[in-house]
Amino acid sequence: MKTISSVVEQYIKHKPFLLNSISQGIINLTSLARIMMPEIEKELGKEVKQGAVVMALKRLSEELDFRINHKLIRVLKNIGEITVRSSLVDYAFVVSETLLENQARLIAEINKNKELFYTSSRGVNESNIIVSSAVSNALEEIFKNEKRTHKVENLSSITVKLPQVNVTTPGVFYYIFQRLAWEGVIIHEVISTTNEFTVIVHDNQIDSAFKIIKDLKNVNEE
Template sequence: MITIPQVVEKIVSSQPFLAEALVEGLINVSSLARKIQTQVEDSVKKPVKIGAIIMALNRLAPNLEVKINPGLKEVITNVGDIIVRSQLVDFTYKNSNTLIEKHTELLKSIGPNQEFFYTMVQGVFESNLVVSNMLHQKVLETFSEEQLVSKSENLSSVTLKLPSTNSQQLGFYYFILKNIAWAGINIKEVISTTNEFTLVVNDADIDKTFSVLKNMGNS
């Protein structure tokens, strides 16, 4: 027969962000107990007092900390180089039948120049380009017949080289973005590949962003 502590652990463990908040003491345990009371009673098939659920939650928190932290901390501490690029411009264009052709044309005109920062992400309805400021005018000329949705200047980026295990670690990107949000940093764009993760922020926030990412292994 399933017990109250077992049911409580199953409910909390199925919601990683709830588990983390419980471990860090950010949740009112009494309120949480009242919220999950019906779920607990349905599972054990009998009435359950709030006090019993509170006791189970309080006993569960230390065990959750052991389960949650090691895997995530290992991935975070194995993050590789942090690469910073400044003087960037962010363009967003509405998708069209000719947009990819313009993108190809621009890449050919740039050539194999590794000094430039250039990324393009195609969404369902629009595409985004983040490029070095040196390419600002060239982008405007090449995409002159496309519909410009928005443009932002005075941007910088921070790129993390990620360990190969990042995609298997639940909450990895949440951990990064949570630390950035808590530092009061506004993210302009997020660019991600399998083993790279880039945040584009305002120039004024780049030092703080770098500091947060560099020290997050100690969080």
């Protein structure tokens, strides 16, 4: 059986930015309840009192405050080393029978210089390879017979070490990417391992992205 509380919660959960704003206490719940009323009544099939919607929002905001301020902050406060790399190039190739073999050749070339950046990710039909621009010519020669779908230059990366508890804490990546989105940072690519993630952005946004991620450690002071 649907209740006012359950319908209100579902309404808010389908609006991520609104969800975060409520948890931070920056939305007037009475005004929000007034806006929500028609949709809540339609979902329940009956009239509801605005006060009941406000109370449901208050309970939800208190629960969200606990989730964010007591679980998520423990992860953000313990963000480890942040590494920035520039002069990167992103390539995408159609998956083929020879692609892995050529990647092995590329890795052998990159291993000659430990300062070079390399990362890759593979989907069902496409594989991405991001490298330092210094190795672009070598890559293009090795992959000359592969079908390339795009090449993007002038990129930078930010690699962040996360505490191990990040894998059991919901919302870590959501919160980080939301902050970046709020500041208008366009994420070109995301690469992650269990306790580390890397975001690739265009060179002209690297300073903003770095500051946002660095400031996450102070989120509990807001």
